[in-house]
Amino acid sequence: MSGHEQFAEDLALYALGGLQGEERAVLEKHLEECSACRQELQQLQGDMALLALSASGPAPPQRARQRLMRAIAQEPRMKAVPQRRPWWPAAPYLAAAALALAAVLFWKRNDELQGRVAELERQSSQQQSAIEEAKQVLATLTAPDAMRVTLVAAPARPQPQGKAIYVRNRGSLIFLASNMEPLPPAKAYELWLIPMSGAPIPAGMFKPDAQGSATVVNPPLPSGVEAKTFAITVEPESGSSTPTMPIVMVGAGE
Amino acid sequence: MPSAEPKGISPDSALVAAVHAGDESAMAQLYDRYASIVYSVALRVLADTGAAEDVLQEVFLQLWRNPGAFDAGRGNLAPWLAVITRNRAIDCLRKRRPETDIEDVIAAVEPDLAGEAERAGALQKIRGLLGSMPAAQRSALEMAFFEGLTHTEISAKTGEPLGTIKTRIRAGLLMLRKAFQT
Numbered sequence: 487m488s489g490h491e492q493f494a495e496d497l498a499l500y501a502l503g504g505l506q507g508e509e510r511a512v513l514e515k516h517l518e519e520c521s522a523c524r525q526e527l528q529q530l531q532g533d534m535a536l537l538a539l540s541a542s543g544p545a546p547p548q549r550a551r552q553r554l555m556r557a558i559a560q561e562p563r564m565k566a567v568p569q570r571r572p573w574w575p576a577a578p579y580l581a582a583a584a585l586a587l588a589a590v591l592f593w594k595r596n597d598e599l600q601g602r603v604a605e606l607e608r609q610s611s612q613q614q615s616a617i618e619e620a621k622q623v624l625a626t627l628t629a630p631d632a633m634r635v636t637l638v639a640a641p642a643r644p645q646p647q648g649k650a651i652y653v654r655n656r657g658s659l660i661f662l663a664s665n666m667e668p669l670p671p672a673k674a675y676e677l678w679l680i681p682m683s684g685a686p687i688p689a690g691m692f693k694p695d696a697q698g699s700a701t702v703v704n705p706p707l708p709s710g711v712e713a714k715t716f717a718i719t720v721e722p723e724s725g726s727s728t729p730t731m732p733i734v735m736v737g738a739g740e
Numbered sequence: 741m742p743s744a745e746p747k748g749i750s751p752d753s754a755l756v757a758a759v760h761a762g763d764e765s766a767m768a769q770l771y772d773r774y775a776s777i778v779y780s781v782a783l784r785v786l787a788d789t790g791a792a793e794d795v796l797q798e799v800f801l802q803l804w805r806n807p808g809a810f811d812a813g814r815g816n817l818a819p820w821l822a823v824i825t826r827n828r829a830i831d832c833l834r835k836r837r838p839e840t841d842i843e844d845v846i847a848a849v850e851p852d853l854a855g856e857a858e859r860a861g862a863l864q865k866i867r868g869l870l871g872s873m874p875a876a877q878r879s880a881l882e883m884a885f886f887e888g889l890t891h892t893e894i895s896a897k898t899g900e901p902l903g904t905i906k907t908r909i910r911a912g913l914l915m916l917r918k919a920f921q922t
Contacts, residue, residue, distance in 0.1 A: 498910035503830060504890035525848075528814070532849035533913040535819030536920070537885050538777075538826050539859065540866045541784035545776045550793050551768075557797065558767055558804045 493523055501530040627660060628703055646698070648735055650716045652679070657709030659689060661702040661716075666694035667734075669720065676721040677702055678729050682712045689716070691725050714738065752854055753812040760807045767804055770817070775800070777818060777859075778825045785829035785886050795829050802842055809843040816854050819847035830888030850920040862920070869919050873912065880905050881912035 496513050499505040505513060517523055626632060648663040661677055669675065674693050678686040690705035718735040719726075750758075750769065758766030778799050782792035799821065803810065810820050824842045831838050851862045870878055876898075883889045883897070891909065895902045 495906040495910050498913055499884075499891055499906065501913075502884045502909070503827060503888065504884060504892075506890065528846045528848040529917060530913055531823050531845055531847040532815070532819055533917045534826065534885065535822040535847040535849055535853075536851075536862065536866050536916045537881065537913070538781045538819075538822035539853070539863055540870055541780045541886070542777075542863055543780035543783050546779035546793060546796055547789075550779070550796055551771060551775065553793075554771060554797055554800050555764065555768060557801060558764055561801075561804065 494526075497523060497527055498530055501527055501534060624703070627662065628701060646735060648677075648716075648718060648737065650677070650737070652713055652716070654710060654712060657707040657711070658704050659702070659707060660704070661690065661692075663692065663694065663700045663718075664698060666698040666700060668698075669693060672723050673720050674723045674725070675700070675718050675734075676725055676729070677705070678717045678719065679707065679711065679713050680715045680717055682714045686717070686729050687711065688725060688727065691721070691723070752817040756803075756807050756810055756812060756817065759804060767800070770803070771800055774818060774821050778821055781822055781825045782829045785826060785888070786833055791832060792829070795825060795832060799825050799828060806842070811846060814846045815848050816852070818853040818859065819849045820845060823847045826885065833888055850917070865919060866916065869916060873915065876900075877908045877912050880908040884909050 493513060493516060496505055496509060500510065500513050517527065644665040646663070646665045646667060648661060648666075651660045652658070659679070663675075666675065674691045676691050677689040679689045680686045687707065688705075689707060690702035692700040692702050694700040715736055715738045717729065717733045717737075719729040719731070719733055721730055750766075752770070752773075755766045755770050759770065775796060779792055779796045782795035782799075783789065786792050786795065802824070803821075810817060823845050827845070828838060852858050853862060873881075880894055880898070883894050884891070889897070891902060891905045894900075895905045898905070
């Protein structure tokens with residue numbers, strides 16, 4: 487027994503590699519000065535060895551032996567050569583080595599903390615770039631000065647066309663229309679989400695611009711509704727709660 | 741101890757000295773003698789044969805590269821290998837760089853573990869002792885040793901006070917020691 491009871495339990499934790507931070511630093515400093523505790527540490531490592539022996543299990547496969555023998559055959563031995571040269575020409579290297587050692591020790595202490603900071607920074611920057619990307623997509627889709635081009639086989643006249651992008655779980659919808667026919671006065675187009683079951687759900691009113699283009703971005707919709715089709719009708723500007731026939735455009739999921 | 745080994749078989753210290761001189765056949769003999777201990781410890785910690793093989797390779801390569809790290813004057817090879825293997829396997833399990841220098845490991849044990857018969861006897865005794873330990877103590881000791889959990893982590897896992905866990909770990913190690921003290 488070391489006679490240093492205050493370190494007794496910490497020594498066991500230290501031997502097992504479980505002592506961290508300041509407790510570890512204090513104990514390591516004490517170990518430098520106390521041979522009784524160093525001896526106790528060796529005893530504890532001996533106790534650990536006994537515990538390790540309880541793990542008796544199967545023998546390793548034969549290939550492990552071949553792998554090792556191959557590896558050592560290929561590994562040039564670093565034979566210890568007695569140094570007879572004076573030590574002082576090595577002084578700059580020793581100083582550099584001491585600096586390097588200090589740097590490594592410092593780095594080890596800070597490494598864990600830095601790792602956590604880096605992880606948080608990485609997550610934050612990932613989220614930031616995801617938001618930026620989403621903003622850019624939305625900005626392009628909704629920009630009033632955006633050029634909208636529909637390419638069709640010449641010489642066919644561009645047909646009215648609508649594209650709905652619907653995310654069921656979020657209840658989010660982006661709708662883009664082009665080449666829409668001009669509307670009679672006091673009328674507007676109304677987009678409908680037609681669910682697998684139940685009545686059509688209004689999914690936004692829109693009026694095309696002079697080029698026949700229009701967008702509907704995230705109209706208020708309940709989330710989780712499975713859409714069978716989307717449809718467009720012509721309705722009074724104030725909107726309708728049920729579609730007025732005829733349906734001018736309709737489309738199901740691709 | 742050399743005296744405990746059958747005639748004609750080199751003691752560990754002689755084989756380590758030969759390894760020092762670059763003798764590959766001495767290395768092969770040491771491997772044949774201790775590979776199953778090293779592999780068993782690594783496998784118990786990692787529960788993965790591939791990862792255990794990697795640790796086995798690493799531990800013996802370290803011995804080949806730096807046989808001077810083992811101080812024959814201060815302990816036998818078997819306990820030293822067992823401890824450095826456990827430490828390396830825990831580092832692998834926790835995906836971190838090696839935390840302990842193998843030169844800092846000196847495992848002083850009472851029983852002579854150099855011969856196979858001695859090791860078999862010790863194994864039986866250790867297993868008997870672990871079996872007779874109170875379950876909570878054995879579990880704390882094994883979580884610390886084979887799972888590499890810190891006392892704080894064990895306390896969080898079991899819901900028991902930190903002080904109790906610390907005491908159990910140390911008392912468990914001392915029980916093993918005492919069982920072999922003559």
